[in-house]
Amino acid sequence: MHLDYPDNPLIEFLYWLINTPGLGGIMASVVGGGILLAVGATLRWISKGGQALEPEEFAYPTPALHSHEDTG
Amino acid sequence: MLKADQKDKDKLIKPLFETGRTYWVTIAILLAIIGWALYMYYRQLTLGMKVTGMQRPVYWGVYMVNFIFFIGISHAGTLISAILRVTGAEWRRPITRVAEAITAFALIVGSLQIIIDMGRPDRLLSVILNGRLQSPILWDVLSVTAYFLGSITYLYLPVIPDAALLRDNLPPYSPAWRKRLYSIMALGWRGNRTQWIRLEKAIAVMAVLIIPIAVSVHTIISWILATTVQPGWHSTIFGPYFVVGAIFSGIGALFIAMTIVRWKLKLEEYITEKQYNNLGLIFITMSAVWMYFTYAEHMIITAGQEVYEFPVLTSKLWGDYAVSFWVMVALMVVSFWIMVIPRLISKTAKRFLVFQPRFTTGAVLLAVVTGYYLVTxxxxxxxxxxxxETLFFLVRGSLLVELLFVGLGVAKWFKTRLVAATTVAGVMVVIGMWLERWNIIIPTMTHPYLVSWAEYHPTITEVALTAGSVALFIFMFLVFFKLFPIISIWEVAEGRVIDAERAKVTIPMPEASGIKERLRGKGIRKARG
Amino acid sequence: MTNWSMVVDLDKCVACQGCSIACRFENNTPVVSPEEAALGRSILWNDVLPMPINPTEDIGEYPHSRRRYLTRPCMHCENPPCVKVCPVQATYRDEEGIVRQNYDRCIGCRFCTVACPYGVRYFNWETPSWSPEMARHLSPERVVGQGSLEGPAVRPKGVVEKCTFCIHRLQKARARAESEEREFRAEEYTPACVQTCTAKARFFGDMDDVTATASILASSPRAFRVLEDVGTHPKVIYLQEG
Structure with missing residues (x-):
């Protein structure tokens, strides 16, 4: 008994995709690396926010901070 | 210089720098257990997996149970901080950090189980170098990696303002390295408007992203089992069933952690009954959904009575695994009971005889006697x-009635003790969920198609490594919360602000005519006057 | 294209377990202590099972009971569940339909052993050992191929192993044909269990060759496959008794 998969290049490509050793590792590295890069960029972005020329500093998100958010 | 509130300073910052003897004793005990586990693992490495109770056909045992259990526990953090944040539940604030820490550490311990379970841990890197996407293990690698990195970030982001707060509010006697640590962790946090806005944005985006990842993690773990054709596993219900179970056990673990923290650090002002009550309601929902799934899973097998599947079920109902199965059911039912029934009993219930302590004591004694006759x-x-035959039903029936009365008496006692009730339920569910994973994996493994049915008894190695894993989890928890405040200081402060704002708003009473207008809007005809 | 397959005539099989022993010596499967064997840790690439092996069907009561035996090599499925779940392609199906195992790459996660419904995969719970006399007579055969450590090569602990249809014999037969500068014939390749079978109950051959004995027998009305309903498309074909 043979398994009948349609003779379709797309299906063949997808099978190659899931069956090739190493591609999983590449995928995992892409996902992991992508997340790390995104996290790094976000942290940098937050850190860089400190260079803005704003004299007030808030230890907590106080009403002053919130009310400013509404108006500006 | 950011200035911390005096209350936060006393309650949250001070304990980070004052360590009592209990803390060090606990750390020492935990390290001893971890050391024992390390030795047993070294033995397993040198002697081979034969030191475990695993065999053919039980190729997966306690390690796999632990893996699913710990990854399940890790869903506590996602639920609390992501789902509740997205839905705008304000009461989440004091417990977010505990929940997120559970997530991160449970994930580390959970992933470790796979390495412990591998026959060739030295070839771990091969999963990356030769990884094949068709294997559910690779799906797991992908989703757990994403979840781990995501939850570490999600734990870290809210720590930034707190680290800055600590950096600027260190007590004079604190060691220099801690100042350095907090300066690095604070990433130059000034607390100006731009930074606050950016931080809030980042957290909001993370909260949305982490929910589907968390769902995928436990779905895929269930698919490791469900993609095989083994009796009892090849079922589509496993994905949602595992996700619900994961969140359920996560809340259970969170309850335990919350209560210990609240009791040890005297944080009653921060972690109030409100958190216990609201989380308890989610817990009740999850419990009900979990029971529904459990029933559905087993019910379908009962109806089919397939030659290979049915013995798996019967081994749980009255076979080798009856004890673990029925203990699990009992734990779940009792935890549901002590969460639900006290909420239903009126405050004046004491008037009724069944709720009075002497009646309950009597019922307990009777139940013990009946149980004794039943067992012996x-x-x-x-x-x-x-x-x-009549006696058979009489004895069992009276035991049931007696237990019901005991339950009512206990429920009355728990009525005024919400924290105690919730914590007890949490402990029960954590144990029950571990047993649930056991009941899913082991009965199927011992009842394969073409290998003779087997028994599985974990050995001391597996016990040691399980104990070591739990100890490692608690150890990481204790160390982390010696360095960082257990409660997200700024988030709670923000909550205080929001509460204060809300208190100012007064809602005017609607006028009588206004009500009539609204009723008409709903299609109710105006009364003819 | 060749598609190696096996036919077992259960009418002829006398359940002597000669196949299991021949396999053991051909493929260097390790010997375990009686205590380990009691735990189900013995390794038998080809096993002879009493059927039904578990109380899943009624076999009657003595003296009216019915006992059957099933000799079980790897089924070398067309849709092998073990191959699908392997995260590192340590197990794979080669172009000639043989499901192979590379001990060099196996990480010992035991997913394949769990996924296989036939229980043909075995895990090395400890470092394989033999008594000195036996150790001197280990089969020196080796497999050359994708996996540098395959077939009868002595396995390290912590990896999974399985029946390979004695793939080293195929390679040897091919090499011989090549050195004698002639065409390789399918009959030159027989696994050890087929060669040793006391009752000549086993037939081995190329299923794509309609004139091969195995191929002709496979179309017998007595032909059936084990656990056909789990979707593995097993390639070892049995001929029903009676």
Whole structure:
């Protein structure tokens, strides 16, 4: 008994995709690396926010901070 | 310089720098357990997996149970901080950090189980170098990696303002390295408007992203089992069933952690009954959904009675795994009971006899006596004339009624003790969920198609590594919360602000005519005057 | 294209377990202590099972009971569940339909052993060992191929192993044909269990060759496959008794 998969290049490509050793590792590295890069960029972005020329500093998100958010 | 509130300073910052003897004793005990586990693992590495109780056909045992259990626990953090944040539940604030820490550490311990379970841990890197996407293990690698990195970030982001707060509010006697640590962790946090806005944005985006990842993680773990054709596993229900179970056990673990923290650090002002109550309601929902799934899973097998699947079910119902199965059911039912029934009993219930302590004590004594007769199967004096079949039902029926009365009495006691009730339920569910994973994996493994049915008894190695894993989890928890405040200081402060704002708003009473207008809007005809 | 397959005539099989022993010596499967064997840790690439092996069907009561035996090599499925779940392609199906195992790459996660419904995969719970006399007579055969450590090569602990249809014999037969500068014939390749079978109950051959004995027998009305309903498309074909 043979398994009948349609003779379709797309299906063949997808099978190659899931069956090739190493591609999983590449995928995992892409996902992991992508997340790390995104996290790094976000942290940098937050850190860089400190260079803005704003004299007030808030230890907590106080009403002053919130009310400013509404108006500006 | 950011200035911390005096209250936060006393309650949250001070304990980070004052360590009592209990803390060090606990750390020492945990390290001893971890050391024992490390030694046993070294033995397993040198002697081979034969030191475990695993064999053919039980190729997966306690390690796999632990893996699923710990990854399940890790869903506590996602639920609390992501789902509740997205839905705008304000009461989440004091418990977010505990929940997120559970997530991160449970994930580390959970992933470790796979390495412990591998026959060739030295070839771990091969999963990356030769990884094949068709294997569910690779799906797991992908989703757990994403989840781990995501939850570490999600734990870290809210720590930034707190680290800055600590950096600027260190007590004079604190060691220099801690100042350095907090300066690095604070990433140059000034607390100006731009930074606050950016931080809030980042957290909001993370909260949305982490929910589907968390769902995928436990779905895929269930698919490791469900993609095989083994009896009892090849089922589509496993994905949602595992996700619900994961969140359920996560809340259970969170309850335990919350209560210990609240009791040890005297944080009653921060973690209030409100958190216990609201989280308890989610817990009740999850419990109900979990029971529904459990029933559905087993019910379908009962109806089918397939030659290979049915023995798996019967081994749980009255076979080798009856004890673990029924203990699990009992734990779940009792935890549901002590969460639900106290909420239903009126405050004045004491008027009724069944809720009075002396009645409950009597019921307990009776139940013990009935249980004794049931277990020892001895004859009951004075009832020897009754037909044995009638007696069979009589004894079991009266035991059930007695237990019901005990339950009502206990529920009355728990009525005024919400924290105690919730914590007890949490402990029960954590144990029950571990057993649930056991009941899913082991009965199927011992009842394969073409290998003779087997028994599985974990060995001391597996016990040691399980104990070591739990110890490692608690150890990481304790170390982390010696360095960082257990409660997200700024988030709670923000909550205080929001509460204060809300208190100012007064809602005017609607006028009588206004009500009539609204009723008409709903299609109710105006009364003819 | 060749598609190696096996036919077992259960009418002829006398359940002597000669196949299991021949396999053991051909493929260097390790010997375990009686205590380990009691735990189900013995390794038998080809096993002879009493059927039904578990109380899943009624076999009657003595003296009216019915006992059957099933000799079980790897089924070398067309849709092998073990191959699908392997995260590192340590197990794979080669172009000639043989499911192979590379001990060099196996990480010992035991997913394949769990996924296989036939229980043909075995895990090395400890470092394989033999008594000195036996150790001197280990089969020196080796497999050259994708996996540098395959077939009868002595396995390290912590990896999974399985029946390979004695793939080293195929390679040897091919090499011989090549050195004698002639065409390789399918009959030159027989696994050890087929060669040793006391009752000549086993037939081995190329299923794509309609004139091969195995191929002709496979179309017998007595032909059936084990656990056909789990979707593995097993390639070892049995001929029903009676």
């Amino acid at each position: 199967d001895s004859t009951i004096p004075g009832l020897s004339g009754i037909n044995p």
